[in-house]
Amino acid sequence: MSFDRSLKIAPSILSADFANFGQEIEAIEAQGCDWVHVDVMDGHFVPNLTFGPPLCKAIRKHIDTVMDVHLMIAPVDPYIDAFAEAGADILTAHLESGPHIHRTLQAIRGAGCKAGLALNPGTGVEDIDYLLDMVDLICVMTVNPGFGGQKFIHSQIDKVKKLRAMIGDRPIHIEIDGGVTPQTAPLVVDAGADVLVAGSAVFKGGSVDNPAPYGDNMRAIRAAVAG
Template identity: 70%
Template structure:
């Protein structure tokens, strides 16, 4: 894993909802590699956040990668809207529908990099037959729906299994949920190279005091790379 650069992807679920544009600019200026957008529908997960209109609104404020995590079901009817909103990556859940292969093909066809996410109870084997269709695998290290949950240690075995399955394919493995300076190095040691951090990235900062974001992001990166 030493040759694979670690990416820090702050989740705007922990940002100031009233000032998303400035928050996105601030975290990128302070060293974020990707901006992670958690889309929740109140159906697939027990929370409602934002949709394509929000993604389109923040897109001009993001210079780099907008990583959009679709915690929604169904997914297919909304792929075009999120693609048009400027998503660089669209991640769909294994559990969100019966035709994952078709969903991933549709995301690629829309000009977006496809990702696949696995809930804590879903085994790594669930993505064995779509590895050649994805650029990102997102391992949920909490149950999806809310920020601020405790990291589920048992998911690290899944990360290890996925890293072995991926082999030499150019696929990122994300850990999403409960990632902080304690869990980050364990995620990387298991094989993850993208760390999605909410409260650990945004704690103590604001758009008027963004230096805290920089300190948080550097602390996560330093912890991850040892």
């Protein structure tokens, strides 16, 4: 994975047809997505239960782009190797997911993955100064983690601006997760984000038998950002 700040759209398969993950992933890639985002939830750190390493391993062979795995779980450390072995390119852990996030980020990189750090809506940027050289991606949650289809939290735009200033010329992506639409995408990209996770905004109106709307939806987001 070479680094660049060009806009990337990462559809969340949480909004895909669970019975057809392989075909859904192939469809969104054919329609122009940049990354594939996998939301891992444990029913403990967040109020929902989704996917584990076996699912990631099963879908890996269908992914030609980047497998972006978001670990909304606590504890994280015991599962890092399993998700890395399942084929994750990026593993993102939450700042609050354990007592030693520095160690967690070290372990993610040690497992051969890019290291991501996720910040909840109520989390400030003050605690990440000493982590910036440990991360390849910072994921700003613009909804409270746990469910798709929630309303975008506008206060996070200022957080993105602060992060962009802190990052400077470091090769760190700023990813936005939650409530991304053609209306909100320009706001966060203007603030400094370069990776947009979108679930319902990409998958709405389409299916594996009719994937064209996926492409239309992603082009609408790109066009809004290009503005």
